[in-house]
Amino acid sequence: MKNTVLVQGNFDVLHPGHIRLLNFAKECGNELTVAVNSDASMTVKSRVSERHRLEMVQSLECVSNAFLTDSPPAEVVQKYKPDIVVKGKEFEDRPNDELDILSQYGGKLIFGSGEFESNAEQFIKRNRPIDRSFEYSEATSYAQRHEIQFQEIENCLNRVKHVKALVIGEVIVDEYVQGTAVGLSQEDPTIVMTPSKKETFLGGAAITAGHIKSIGAQKVHLISVLGNDEAASYTQKHIQDYQLEPHFFTDESRPTPLKTRYRASSKTLLRVNQVRQHKISKSLQQDILSTVESLIHDVDLVVFSDFNYGVLPQKLVDQITQLCQQQHIKVVADSQTSSQVGDISRYRNMDLITPTEKEVRVALNNPDDGLVILAKKLSEKSNPKNVVITLAEEGIFIHKPGDNSLQWENDRLPAINKNAVDPAGAGDCFLAASALALTAGATSWQACYLGSIASACQVGSVGNTPLELTTLKKAVMDSFN
Structure with missing residues (x-):
């Protein structure tokens, strides 16, 4: 049985915390989809364009699909109806609008931030061999x-x-x-x-x-x-x-x-x-x-x-x-x-x-x-x-x-x-x-x-x-x- 997992966020500058969260999300199901908030939907202007933010998320091995969205999380969940939505641990004590929609069709909301001992870099796709020179x-x-x-x-x-x-x-x-x-x-x-x-x-x-x-x-x-x-x-x-x-x-x-x-x-x-x-x-x-x-x-x-x-x-x-x-x-x-x-x-x-x-x-x-x-x-x-x-x-x-x-x-x-x-x-x-x-x-x-x-x-x-x-x-x- 295929369990689809959804994560949504800005991914302003892709850092190890993001990568650990997404790898944790992938382990919660079989297929991970990531909704990247568009420039227009972000309340704070990003130094990184939406195209580049999307490309960085797509470069991760754990991500099956990724797309840009102007919609808030509840609307994205309503449209795609994932089996599981994963959010960071910091959201556990906050209001989560997706929860009501998930409960209507039996979806789950899981909180987790991944294991900090892990090396996040290993989850990035490598399209070329690594040489011994500095990587600038x-x-x-x-x-x-x-x-x-x-x-x-x-x-x-x-x-x-x-x-x-x-x-x-x-x-x-x-x-x-x-x-x-x-x-x-x-x-x-x-x-x-x-x-x-x-x-x-x-x-x-x-x-x-x-x-x-x-x-x-x-x-x-x-x-x-x-x-x-x-x-x-x-x-x-x-x-x-x-x-x-x-x-x-x-x-x-x-x-x-x-x-x-x-x-x-x-x-x-x-x-x-x-x-x-x-x-x-x-x-x-x-x-x-x-x-x-x-x-x-x-x-x-x-x-x-x-x-x-x-x-x-x-x-x-x-x-x-x-x-x-x-x-x-x-x-x-x-x-x-x-x-x-x-x-x-x-x-x-x-x-x-x-x-x-x-x-x-x-x-x-x-x-x-x-x-x-x-x-x-x-x-x-x-x-x-x-x-x-x-x-x-x-x-x-x-x-x-x-x-x-x-x-x-x-x-x-x-x-x-x-x-x-x-x-x-x-x-x-x-x-x-x-x-x-x-x-x-x-x-x-x-x-x-x-x-x-x-x-x-x-x-x-x-x-x-x-x-x-x-x-x-x-x-x-x-x-x-």
């Missing part, structure tokens, strides 16, 4: 939608050299143990590897600061707390390689965070984290605040690079944020969630926050809603000027507010580098480049464009090392050619 086509469409010109991006990168920044957070020492996977142990089901090389890098807040300096900032201060151990000695010895101004404090009650990745070929087999998560003492918090107060008058940008290992308690975050607001300084934040620990929403009134989708769901305790609703709820809770939800190999989802008379606006940028060698540093690099761009006068759309290209460059090699400005400029130039 959708980035080009994004630039056209927002009227981004090469000269604007180049001018922004030139202005970056005047920016002075301050990065606060946990420094992490990253070890990469490269070897050969021999096979499975005969005694137990354990992978056996023979190590051949070990490389060590400075990560965490150090690499975020390193990116900012390497991309071109005039001066970058780094504030962090280290333990009394070999990892701390390594940090003290090598921090000058990043040309930073370090302000390190010692806490002997905690180790310097050390993360060791065991890799074979291009795959990570195991990661071992040596960390503690208890908060630093009140005296250390006061020392850090005093240091910030002494530097704040000569800073244009403050970055919270929070890995939730206790360096940034809430009171200290609020005090530093208040200082930034008093001095009209840009302030951005990234708060990485380890397991269920971490809350990006505690960073309030930021110019930019860049959580992963999991981090947003953990902060809101929300496993159900789609990306748009997640972003809105996070915005209502923490009041940022810009939200970028990072989606790993699916790219980024951008949620941007207008003024009091305008609605929030959404867009997305797919991952430009489809063949990441080591994705570990993508988020740090995106935060650094986009925050720098905003401070240098870029629009939110321009900043996200530049951040995405920077991330694509960063994930092309193993190890999180500062991105060179020449590399970024070349990739920007390539994206416009």
Whole structure:
């Protein structure tokens, strides 16, 4: 028996949340039909034409049929009489005019947003093989939608050299143990590897600061707390390689965070984290605040690079944020969630926050809603000027507010580098480049464009090392050619 499924929507900019919803809808029946609202029927003008929106929906493997419509959902259901109508979870507690019509002939209304762990990109039809070069086509469409010109991006990168920044957070020492996977142990089901090389890098807040300096900032201060151990000695010895101004404090009650990745070929087999998560003492918090107060008058940008290992308690975050607001300084934040620990929403009134989708769901305790609703709820809770939800190999989802008379606006940028060698540093690099761009006068759309290209460059090699400005400029130039 064939069960027909109907979904209706704007699909303004097709993002992973849409794709997950449509794939979920296809699983509810045998044949999925999608009604795409026409330009004339939309209450908010779209940056994407109805023809292009329809073509994007038709490009999905899960969609059997798609068409444009001027009619509201109830009239579409009345005309086509699908067996099932699927809507996002956010509509479950709202009035649904289709329900009365569906009940007349035995149709069903199902709410769901799909599984966020799934990779939405796999549901797009592929008409050509994927090569190993950067894929700029959708980035080009994004630039056209927002009227981004090469000269604007180049001018922004030139202005970056005047920016002075301050990065606060946990420094992490990253070890990469490269070897050969021999096979499975005969005694137990354990992978056996023979190590051949070990490389060590400075990560965490150090690499975020390193990116900012390497991309071109005039001066970058780094504030962090280290333990009394070999990892701390390594940090003290090598921090000058990043040309930073370090302000390190010692806490002997905690180790310097050390993360060791065991890799074979291009795959990570195991990661071992040596960390503690208890908060630093009140005296250390006061020392850090005093240091910030002494530097704040000569800073244009403050970055919270929070890995939730206790360096940034809430009171200290609020005090530093208040200082930034008093001095009209840009302030951005990234708060990485380890397991269920971490809350990006505690960073309030930021110019930019860049959580992963999991981090947003953990902060809101929300496993159900789609990306748009997640972003809105996070915005209502923490009041940022810009939200970028990072989606790993699916790219980024951008949620941007207008003024009091305008609605929030959404867009997305797919991952430009489809063949990441080591994705570990993508988020740090995106935060650094986009925050720098905003401070240098870029629009939110321009900043996200530049951040995405920077991330694509960063994930092309193993190890999180500062991105060179020449590399970024070349990739920007390539994206416009």
